[in-house]
Amino acid sequence: MSVTYPSGFTAAGITVGLKPSGSPDLALVHNRGRSDAVAAVYTANRCKANPVLWSQQASADGRARAVVLNSGGANCYTGDFGFETTHLTAEKAAELLGLSALDVLICSTGLIGVGGQDFRDRIVGGLPEITAAAAEGPDSGKAAAEAIMTTDTVAKTVACDGPGYRIGGMAKGAGMLAPALATMLVVITTDADLGAAQLDSALRTATARSFDRLDTDGCMSTNDTVILMSSGEAESADLTEFTERLTEVCVDLAGQLHRDAEGAHHDIVITTRGAASEDEAVEVSRAVARSNLFKAAIFGEDPNWGRVVAQVGTTAARFEPDAIDVTINGVPVCIASSPGADRDEVRFGREVTVEIDLHAGDHRASIWTSDLTHDYVEENSAYST
Amino acid sequence: MSVTYPSGFTAAGITVGLKPSGSPDLALVHNRGRSDAVAAVYTANRCKANPVLWSQQASADGRARAVVLNSGGANCYTGDFGFETTHLTAEKAAELLGLSALDVLICSTGLIGVGGQDFRDRIVGGLPEITAAAAEGPDSGKAAAEAIMTTDTVAKTVACDGPGYRIGGMAKGAGMLAPALATMLVVITTDADLGAAQLDSALRTATARSFDRLDTDGCMSTNDTVILMSSGEAESADLTEFTERLTEVCVDLAGQLHRDAEGAHHDIVITTRGAASEDEAVEVSRAVARSNLFKAAIFGEDPNWGRVVAQVGTTAARFEPDAIDVTINGVPVCIASSPGADRDEVRFGREVTVEIDLHAGDHRASIWTSDLTHDYVEENSAYST
Numbered sequence: 001m002s003v004t005y006p007s008g009f010t011a012a013g014i015t016v017g018l019k020p021s022g023s024p025d026l027a028l029v030h031n032r033g034r035s036d037a038v039a040a041v042y043t044a045n046r047c048k049a050n051p052v053l054w055s056q057q058a059s060a061d062g063r064a065r066a067v068v069l070n071s072g073g074a075n076c077y078t079g080d081f082g083f084e085t086t087h088l089t090a091e092k093a094a095e096l097l098g099l100s101a102l103d104v105l106i107c108s109t110g111l112i113g114v115g116g117q118d119f120r121d122r123i124v125g126g127l128p129e130i131t132a133a134a135a136e137g138p139d140s141g142k143a144a145a146e147a148i149m150t151t152d153t154v155a156k157t158v159a160c161d162g163p164g165y166r167i168g169g170m171a172k173g174a175g176m177l178a179p180a181l182a183t184m185l186v187v188i189t190t191d192a193d194l195g196a197a198q199l200d201s202a203l204r205t206a207t208a209r210s211f212d213r214l215d216t217d218g219c220m221s222t223n224d225t226v227i228l229m230s231s232g233e234a235e236s237a238d239l240t241e242f243t244e245r246l247t248e249v250c251v252d253l254a255g256q257l258h259r260d261a262e263g264a265h266h267d268i269v270i271t272t273r274g275a276a277s278e279d280e281a282v283e284v285s286r287a288v289a290r291s292n293l294f295k296a297a298i299f300g301e302d303p304n305w306g307r308v309v310a311q312v313g314t315t316a317a318r319f320e321p322d323a324i325d326v327t328i329n330g331v332p333v334c335i336a337s338s339p340g341a342d343r344d345e346v347r348f349g350r351e352v353t354v355e356i357d358l359h360a361g362d363h364r365a366s367i368w369t370s371d372l373t374h375d376y377v378e379e380n381s382a383y384s385t
Numbered sequence: 386m387s388v389t390y391p392s393g394f395t396a397a398g399i400t401v402g403l404k405p406s407g408s409p410d411l412a413l414v415h416n417r418g419r420s421d422a423v424a425a426v427y428t429a430n431r432c433k434a435n436p437v438l439w440s441q442q443a444s445a446d447g448r449a450r451a452v453v454l455n456s457g458g459a460n461c462y463t464g465d466f467g468f469e470t471t472h473l474t475a476e477k478a479a480e481l482l483g484l485s486a487l488d489v490l491i492c493s494t495g496l497i498g499v500g501g502q503d504f505r506d507r508i509v510g511g512l513p514e515i516t517a518a519a520a521e522g523p524d525s526g527k528a529a530a531e532a533i534m535t536t537d538t539v540a541k542t543v544a545c546d547g548p549g550y551r552i553g554g555m556a557k558g559a560g561m562l563a564p565a566l567a568t569m570l571v572v573i574t575t576d577a578d579l580g581a582a583q584l585d586s587a588l589r590t591a592t593a594r595s596f597d598r599l600d601t602d603g604c605m606s607t608n609d610t611v612i613l614m615s616s617g618e619a620e621s622a623d624l625t626e627f628t629e630r631l632t633e634v635c636v637d638l639a640g641q642l643h644r645d646a647e648g649a650h651h652d653i654v655i656t657t658r659g660a661a662s663e664d665e666a667v668e669v670s671r672a673v674a675r676s677n678l679f680k681a682a683i684f685g686e687d688p689n690w691g692r693v694v695a696q697v698g699t700t701a702a703r704f705e706p707d708a709i710d711v712t713i714n715g716v717p718v719c720i721a722s723s724p725g726a727d728r729d730e731v732r733f734g735r736e737v738t739v740e741i742d743l744h745a746g747d748h749r750a751s752i753w754t755s756d757l758t759h760d761y762v763e764e765n766s767a768y769s770t
Contacts, residue, residue: 047698047706047722077694079723112691113724217677220699222691292677292757293765300766306497306607309462313432314605321432337432338464339498372677372766374759380678381685381757 002141002157005168008033008231012133013147016126018072024147033231039199043224049076062196078115165192191234210250263376281365295372387526387542390553393418393616397518398532401511403457409532418616424584428609434461447581463500550577576619595635648761665702666750680757
């Protein structure tokens, strides 16, 4: 399933030895359909990894046939050698698949600064095996999803039926999940016969309301990439309908990333309503999601609404400082900027909802974040050692 | 010493029962000198505590004679009752000291949402005792500094000699230390005979290069206040010279706050040099100081420069993405945006220095922050319970 659910796609995942654990670390998604239309969004980080620099150029014409993805090294800040490795990977994969190098997009994930000779040799050396594996059959979508995992504890995949077409997808990401994409690699496939401009429109709308609303730790990655490919093997689709379905797919994958966030004990959804604009609702929700004090309080199952209000006050959103309501897990703990219901009434489970009402308009938006836990500190202080 | 080091000031610190621990919790600083000139800077948070709302109004004319400070409750988001408590405190203190209510500034620190009837009764009830205590002698500066502690482990005071005048100060703050002042209350006194406008100019310059450079956890408080009072009991002073000395005093106090930051195992100074402007140097240093991944890495004594570069890339500062150097504890681990010296060469102690060179100009600025530790998570998940 996964990326091979729509007609026209094959995939594979193999082990080439990039990870000390010996887990799968190289993936391929190949579009063999009538169309080669593609759209992609990349990290807004100005310090972009080599595969992002390459793929931005290669996808600029709205055409691509294959994506090669690796875990076990980000190939970011690895100098000219690192960029040459990306280029060489695309050339060799293209040769094996009968494509031009610019038809091959590259994604990498892992530690920044990793991308030396050994990294190059293992990836390039593994291309004959992975292209052969992908040629064998369409059922390797799961293997591809597993090969892009880093600190992920589960593979993330999705399959969805539209009227006369299918959408499939895979994603990785567990930390450094923040705005303008989390540290995530996502490949979404469809057989709906849509052109590159339509795919681009749909993808930008869908990511803005899904991956861009995920902000587990405020850290923006250098390698974030979301790719949408169409094989054109099915019917065309109504763009509005397709965009809605694609948004559901992206929300599903983003939810999987959220639930697997590094070290999280609570999955928190912060919703700001009554905002004067959707952007202001996002700004307020994100400001709260970025507060370490708030996130540590939720870890301790402490409905500390003061830390919510304090973050609201750091934003430029329109509101009256004495008219803010805060509701935690359904209990209105702060009403009109004063203590409301008894905080002891708040019950905690894995899911935590925080609702902020600014009483300044009719717009709303949610940001998904995680609590700040001992496990987060532990995982992220030990990651590279 | 502390705030009573310059001529003309008395102070006191007593216990009125706001804290369950029974530690001192009410402080008073009283200016009995010839001048009543005052300057103050307050939190940029739009959700301001009641004492901030009061003191902003009361200090607007550049005149004040006394500051009443309490720990054990922030009196923030406590509604009209909370504001009336602040007003009542100023009125009663003024009556006891022979002043008008607008000559009395109020500062509170502790939990947001705490400021009910019991809070009011204890503070107002303690005013006769504290005004009497302050009248007894000038040597209670230390007691005042102790009475404003919350999670602080040590009292923070400073005393400094200028040519013909003195400066003294006290500060509290250990968490929620972030821009536009940390969660801090600071009272600085001087006998230098300077007018309110001169004090204001000096204080804004000094805080911009001291307290505003402290960003331990990215969280901005609702109660931050820095007050500078002059008794005019000594000579006048050259404004440039006074500003330099005041900046030293503020840097000293900010350093004390830094070293006492909640849960910190490492005191980190992030310096960006080669920036096109000082503001851009601040922006870059602050972006790194806000990265939980970077802060967790330093806790693990991992010189993970990739997490530094990734944060640099989130800023709007001018730089070429392939020309960034990162030096950690003197070891150039990243040169021209590529791996530099072996990261194993980096040695760690309590003090950690991170230097980023953007190669884009001649400006530099440092931000002081802390690592992200288990103790930070523990202290901040258990604070209100």
